[in-house]
Amino acid sequence: MRRRPGTLVPLEVDILDAGLALRRFHGFQLAKTIAGHHGRPGTLTAHGTLYKALQRLEDAGLLASRWEDPDLAAAGGRPRRRLYEVTGAGEHALAAWRAQQHDRAQLRPRLGPT
C-alpha cells in the first residue's frame, strides 16, 4: 500500500520517541527501549523491520547515523555499533504528528461516533 507523504507509521513514531529519550542510540538499544515502552520487554522489533525503518528515516533526514569509533568497540570486545540520533527535522516531524493526532482527537467528539 502506498503511503501518504509526510505521515509516520507507528514504528517510526516509536523510533523517534525513543530516540529523543535516548539521544544517541544503537539498534538493539532502541528495540529494547521500544519493547519496554509498550510493556513487553521480551518482544523486540524484528531485525528486518527495525533496520529498514531506521534506514527509511535516515533517508528522509529524520535520523542521522555514524559508525562508532573502532577503538571503543575493540576496548569493549564487541562489534562496532551504528549510532543514531534524531535530527531537528525528526523532532519537528514527531511534533507535527502529535499535533495532528491531538487535532483529530479534539475533532472526534464533535463529529460523534461514525
Next chain:
Amino acid sequence: VTAADRAAGLVAWWVEAYTRHLPDEVAGRRRAEVDSDLWEQRAAGRRAWLVAFSILRRMAAGMPADLHWRHGQLAAARGRLLEPRARPVLAALARNWWLVAAALVGTAEVVAGIRMALAGDNPVIGTGATARTGTTTGSGILIAAAGLLLLAGIAWRRRSPTVAGTLIAAGAFPAMLLLLSAALPAAYRILLVKPPLGGAGLLLLGLLLVYVRLRRPVRRPPPYRGRR
C-alpha cells in the same frame, strides 16, 4: 556454543543470503548492524534458550521486510548504473525502456494497419496477399485501432494502471501474433488466428505481463516533507 549462538549463526546466514549481490557498502552496513545487534542481545540476555527464541522470532518476523528491502536496494543499484545527472536520457530510457518499446509497437501497428487497409499488405500471415480486399481493409482498420489503443494505454497509465494495462495488452495483440507468426513455420501460422482459445490465451498472457510490469513496487520511498 549456546543455543543463542546457534540462533545468531542462523540469522547471520540469512543476512548473508539476502544481502548477496547487493552493493558492498549497502550489504556491509546491514551485515555489520545485525551482527552488532545479535552480539548486544546475547550479551544482555540471561537464559540462552530464551535469547535464542527471541533471536529466531525476530528473524522470522523480519523476513518479509528483509526481502522488500533487498528488492528496493537492487532496484536502486540498477538505477545508479546509469548516473542520472551525467546521462539523463540514458537513465530515463533504462527506467522506461518497456514504455518506449510499447510506443514503438503501437506506432508500428498504426502504420502497418493503415498500409494494410490501403494497399492490402498483410503483415500477420504473410505478405502474399497484396491486393486490397474487404478482409484486408477490415483487418488493417482493426490493427491500426489496436495500435491506437496501445498508445492510449500508455497515456492512461498514471491515471489507472489497470485500465492502462488492459488497453496496452489488448493493443499489443496484433504485434504478438506477428512475432509468433515469425517464430512459427509457415504451415502453422494460421493456427494463431484460427482457434479462438489460442487468441484468448495470448491476450491473457499479454494482460498478465503488462499487469505485472505496472504493479511493480515504487523504487524509492517518498521523501518526508513534514506535516501536511
